[in-house]
Amino acid sequence: MKCSMIIVFSSTLLFLCAPLAYAQKGASPPAPTLTPSPAPAPTPPYVNLTDLLSVAGPFKTFLNYLESTKIIDTFQNQANNTDEGITIFVPKDDAFKNLKKPSLSNLTQDQLKQLILFHALPHYYSLSDFKNLSKVSPVSTFAGAGGYALNFTDTSGTVHLDSGWSKTKVSSSVHSTDPVAIYQVDRVLLPEAIFGTDIPPTPAPAPAPETAPAADSPSSAVTTGAGSAPGTSPQILLTGSMV
Structure with missing residues (x-):
C-alpha cells in the first residue's frame, strides 16, 4: 500500500514539473547588451622638419648643420x-655669411652640436606664449641651462632674444602648429658656454660725413652802394651846373 502511494506521488510530481522544465529549456537566453567602444583618437600627422626647412628660408646652412x-x-x-x-x-643663410667673429670653423664637433641644440627649446611655444615666457627668463634651451640659456623680451608683440653674445629678434613665423614651432631670426645664436663672457663691445657707428659750408651767396657780399654791382665804384651825383 505504501509502495503504491509513493509511486503515485512520484508520478504526479514528475507530471507537474515536466512542463516547467520544458518551458525553461525552450526559452532562449536574453541577448547580451553590447557597449560601443570609443573611437581611437586620431594620430597627429608626422612632421618632417627637413621638408619644412627645405621649402622655407633660405635655411640651407642651418639645415646642413642639423644633418651633419x-x-x-x-x-x-x-x-x-x-x-x-x-x-x-632658425637663422637665414645670410646670418651665417655675416658671422665673422667668432668663427664657427674653429669649433669642435661637440661644440657645434651644442650650438645647434642652443637654437631650440624642448617645448612648443606660440608667439603669444613669449609674453609670459619673458617673465621667467632665462629659459633653458635644448643644450641646457646656465651658459646655454636664452633671455626673452616681448616688446609690443616683437619677440627679442639675448644669448649674451647675440641679440636678435624673431623676424617671421615659418611654422607654428602644435607640436612644432619654427621661427626665423636675424642672427646666429652664440652661447656663453662656448664663447665665454668676454663679449667684444659693439662697434660704434661710423661718424656722419661732415658737410661743406654753403658757398657765399651774392647777397652776402658787402655792397658799396645801393643798386651798384660788386667791384664797381659808386656813382657821384652832381648838383648844379658847371661854370
Whole structure:
C-alpha cells in the first residue's frame, strides 16, 4: 500500500514539473547588451622638419648643420614622439655669411652640436606664449641651462632674444602648429658656454660725413652802394651846373 502511494506521488510530481522544465529549456537566453567602444583618437600627422626647412628660408646652412651633426634626429623625435613638442629658432643663410667673429670653423664637433641644440627649446611655444615666457627668463634651451640659456623680451608683440653674445629678434613665423614651432631670426645664436663672457663691445657707428659750408651767396657780399654791382665804384651825383 505504501509502495503504491509513493509511486503515485512520484508520478504526479514528475507530471507537474515536466512542463516547467520544458518551458525553461525552450526559452532562449536574453541577448547580451553590447557597449560601443570609443573611437581611437586620431594620430597627429608626422612632421618632417627637413621638408619644412627645405621649402622655407633660405635655411640651407642651418639645415646642413642639423644633418651633419645628426641633431635633426633629436629634433624629429622631440617633435613627433613627445607630448612637449619643440620650438626652433632658425637663422637665414645670410646670418651665417655675416658671422665673422667668432668663427664657427674653429669649433669642435661637440661644440657645434651644442650650438645647434642652443637654437631650440624642448617645448612648443606660440608667439603669444613669449609674453609670459619673458617673465621667467632665462629659459633653458635644448643644450641646457646656465651658459646655454636664452633671455626673452616681448616688446609690443616683437619677440627679442639675448644669448649674451647675440641679440636678435624673431623676424617671421615659418611654422607654428602644435607640436612644432619654427621661427626665423636675424642672427646666429652664440652661447656663453662656448664663447665665454668676454663679449667684444659693439662697434660704434661710423661718424656722419661732415658737410661743406654753403658757398657765399651774392647777397652776402658787402655792397658799396645801393643798386651798384660788386667791384664797381659808386656813382657821384652832381648838383648844379658847371661854370
